[in-house]
Amino acid sequence: MEFDVLVAGGGSAGLAAAVAAARVGARTLLVERHGALGGMVSAALVHSICGLYRLPAKCESTPPALAHAGFAAEFSIRLLAAGGASGPVRMGRVDVLLQRPTAFAQLADQIVRETPRLNVRLHTELLAAEGESVTLLCRGQRESVRAAAFVDATGDAALAVLRGAPCEQADRARLQRPAFIFALAGVPAAALDDTARLQLAQLLARAVQAGALPADALGAHLRACAQEGEAFVTLDLDGGGAAYDPLDPHCLTQLETAGRALAGQLTDFLRRQVEGFAHSYVAAWPARVGVRESRRVMGRYRVEAADLERGAAFADAVAVSAWPMELRETARGPRWRFPTNGQPCDIPLRALQARDDAALFMAGRCLSCSHEAQAALRVIGTCLATGEAAGLAAGLQALGKPCDANAVNTARAQLSSRG
Amino acid sequence: MAARPLPAPALLEAELVVLVRERLLETPPGFHAESNLYLAGLDSMSIMQLIILVEEEYGVSLPDGALTKDNISTVRQLAQVIRAHAASA
Numbered sequence A: 001m002e003f004d005v006l007v008a009g010g011g012s013a014g015l016a017a018a019v020a021a022a023r024v025g026a027r028t029l030l031v032e033r034h035g036a037l038g039g040m041v042s043a044a045l046v047h048s049i050c051g052l053y054r055l056p057a058k059c060e061s062t063p064p065a066l067a068h069a070g071f072a073a074e075f076s077i078r079l080l081a082a083g084g085a086s087g088p089v090r091m092g093r094v095d096v097l098l099q100r101p102t103a104f105a106q107l108a109d110q111i112v113r114e115t116p117r118l119n120v121r122l123h124t125e126l127l128a129a130e131g132e133s134v135t136l137l138c139r140g141q142r143e144s145v146r147a148a149a150f151v152d153a154t155g156d157a158a159l160a161v162l163r164g165a166p167c168e169q170a171d172r173a174r175l176q177r178p179a180f181i182f183a184l185a186g187v188p189a190a191a192l193d194d195t196a197r198l199q200l201a202q203l204l205a206r207a208v209q210a211g212a213l214p215a216d217a218l219g220a221h222l223r224a225c226a227q228e229g230e231a232f233v234t235l236d237l238d239g240g241g242a243a244y245d246p247l248d249p250h251c252l253t254q255l256e257t258a259g260r261a262l263a264g265q266l267t268d269f270l271r272r273q274v275e276g277f278a279h280s281y282v283a284a285w286p287a288r289v290g291v292r293e294s295r296r297v298m299g300r301y302r303v304e305a306a307d308l309e310r311g312a313a314f315a316d317a318v319a320v321s322a323w324p325m326e327l328r329e330t331a332r333g334p335r336w337r338f339p340t341n342g343q344p345c346d347i348p349l350r351a352l353q354a355r356d357d358a359a360l361f362m363a364g365r366c367l368s369c370s371h372e373a374q375a376a377l378r379v380i381g382t383c384l385a386t387g388e389a390a391g392l393a394a395g396l397q398a399l400g401k402p403c404d405a406n407a408v409n410t411a412r413a414q415l416s417s418r419g
Numbered sequence B: 001m002a003a004r005p006l007p008a009p010a011l012l013e014a015e016l017v018v019l020v021r022e023r024l025l026e027t028p029p030g031f032h033a034e035s036n037l038y039l040a041g042l043d044s045m046s047i048m049q050l051i052i053l054v055e056e057e058y059g060v061s062l063p064d065g066a067l068t069k070d071n072i073s074t075v076r077q078l079a080q081v082i083r084a085h086a087a088s089a
């Protein structure tokens, strides 16, 4: 089989990339190992979209304003219209869109159906890559596919590694910590209001002090779901401290089993000890533990913390980041670092282009940036935006058209106005 | 527990500012006793941390219901809550 663009990984970045490449005219193949699109959303139950809106002006009740044109805006507006999202809600100094992972995956399916030239292979693993060809594997069967341009949206930079493109990764002790998210049903709304959550925080702290719950329970965070009566519980995990390795099968196995065990203990505790939770039950386990950070591809430019802090502008900007650095180097909650001027930071096309591999683009959480910068750039709103930009650039390049930042931005504007 | 007598009010606030900055939140430059803790990132997860840190540090026990969303929105308020419960202990 032959395509213009191959996109590896069907998370938020890969979805955006594949749709953009196909819309700009490229015959596109999107490859995803799971049975649903959405990546961390559908597989790890990430249930809110961050990075969609500009940071609100200090201490003002300014209404949220979308930071992105194009696919990120389109996707969030359609998700809201389909009843799959609610908000945005203001949390401290940021605006967040709450969403249901099932609705996210359904909307992704619908957009794929509407998009000519876009082919999707679910249950398909990218196994090998060399030059213009990749090997795919589905249930023991190999398939060889050729393409002119490639987008790595695997989150783990799997395609880049297979193509031999250099990648980097933070010290294991500093990598953003993983988390196990599960859905709890049968939770009345009153059990999740501000007062009840504060009380719950006190009960959990008490239970940990008394030895009734393991210390890991201090990484728990409950949030009402966009669906009445349901809550999502996020358990931030330490992952073994300096031994944490999000690419190692033993470590991943350990995280899954430890996550389920802790989820079981916590659910028992809630049912027995906490008002309002007596009839709650686990409604859904994640298909996989959530990984926030692993490899990053080395690009022609590396976005740095200093760029985000000063809201840097670049001549070859193709997307923006409007989210603060949200460092989760421990399982004890985030540390936020905001841009000093509150302004969004440009993301240059060069950060989506592999350094020495002209056919390779990357987007989402494995784009070219530092560890600190990734703490901002990994959020879904930004993944949708970098995915779209990488898809447009790859599509234009594969079709032999001009594919500089200007061409990418023009294509986005044309597609949005047609839309 | 490393219980020790509560420092004087101004010192308690100063210590809490350092505790929040170094062990709890990435505080913005110029963070002080009257800065809003929620805007610095205080959420339900960090509140659990805060309870444990404070109880260990000052040997107070904050009974359930001692904290409300509005009585810990600054370090100054938090210091008042701690003093109230140290006094009643």
Ligand SMILES: Cc1cc2nc3c(=O)[nH]c(=O)nc-3n(C[C@H](O)[C@H](O)[C@H](O)COP(=O)(O)OP(=O)(O)OC[C@H]3O[C@@H](n4cnc5c(N)ncnc54)[C@H](O)[C@@H]3O)c2cc1C
Binding pocket: A008, A009, A010, A011, A012, A013, A014, A031, A032, A033, A034, A038, A039, A040, A041, A043, A044, A046, A047, A048, A049, A050, A051, A124, A125, A126, A127, A153, A154, A155, A156, A158, A178, A179, A180, A181, A234, A289, A290, A291, A292, A363, A364, A365, A366, A378, A379, A380, A381, A383
């Ligand atoms: C616990 C947790 C909580 C988070 N909370 C939020 C939040 O509240 N809001 C927010 O905006 N962001 C949040 N994030 C961050 C955000 O969810 C992710 O960074 C983002 O979804 C990454 O998108 P992506 O498309 O780059 O990668 P992913 O979503 O990881 O998608 C990559 C896809 O590639 C597929 N893949 C990988 N390798 C292969 C292969 N070899 N063959 C085939 N398929 C492959 C994977 O199956 C996956 O579907 C959170 C992340 C975690 C882990």
